[in-house]
Amino acid sequence: MTRPSTGGRIEVICGCMYSGKTEELIRRMRQVMIARQSCRIFTPRMDTRYSVGHIASHTGAKLEAEPVNSMQEIIRKSDDVHVIAIDELHFLEDDPTAVLIGCQSLADRGLRVIIAGLDQNYRAEPFPGMMQLMAVAEQVDKLYAICVHCGAYATRSQRLINGSPAPADAATLLVGGLELYEARCRSCYEPAR
Numbered sequence: 598m599t600r601p602s603t604g605g606r607i608e609v610i611c612g613c614m615y616s617g618k619t620e621e622l623i624r625r626m627r628q629v630m631i632a633r634q635s636c637r638i639f640t641p642r643m644d645t646r647y648s649v650g651h652i653a654s655h656t657g658a659k660l661e662a663e664p665v666n667s668m669q670e671i672i673r674k675s676d677d678v679h680v681i682a683i684d685e686l687h688f689l690e691d692d693p694t695a696v697l698i699g700c701q702s703l704a705d706r707g708l709r710v711i712i713a714g715l716d717q718n719y720r721a722e723p724f725p726g727m728m729q730l731m732a733v734a735e736q737v738d739k740l741y742a743i744c745v746h747c748g749a750y751a752t753r754s755q756r757l758i759n760g761s762p763a764p765a766d767a768a769t770l771l772v773g774g775l776e777l778y779e780a781r782c783r784s785c786y787e788p789a790r
């Protein structure tokens with residue numbers, strides 16, 4: 598006999614800067630709200646690119662979100678909801694394995710867990726937390742930006758300092774917008790040195 602589905606699942610929306618990850622997360626959460634499913638949206642406290650208490654896409658779409666510091670905090674605040682979303686997961690300063698176990702336990706409890714975040718850092722290395730979640734997710738959507746140099750699909754986030762690639766030993770996480778990052782394809786990406 599097959600067991601009834603609890604509906605629990607993990608969805609990962611990943612890609613480089615300007616690929617529309619937050620826009621897609623907001624689109625899915627609006628549908629959840631229209632269907633009157635109980636939900637909560639979290640954002641790592643470190644991402645202060647826009648305003649605290651909101652997630653916002655580069656195109657201006659905006660939803661309320663709760664700033665959090667850890668997976669534990671997310672689990673504590675997810676007791677009575679059907680759907681949770683975490684935007685900019687790569688900014689969550691927590692152990693990647695704790696994040697993986699936490700998201701798995703929420704999905705096992707029947708929650709729909711929607712994650713958005715960068716899949717690679719500015720050195721084009723995978724973010725461990727995102728990498729692990731992609732492996733166990735029911736659904737992974739990799740979004741693309743357009744390379745500002747050649748117009749091909751961009752998969753990498755080029756960090757620039759005065760127009761030159763940032764050094765390889767700079768901080769992995771640095772909040773910034775168009776003044777600091779460009780979307781580039783594999784051929785136009787210049788490795789950090």
Ligand SMILES: [Zn+2]
Binds near residue numbers: 745746747786
């Ligand atoms: Zn290119």
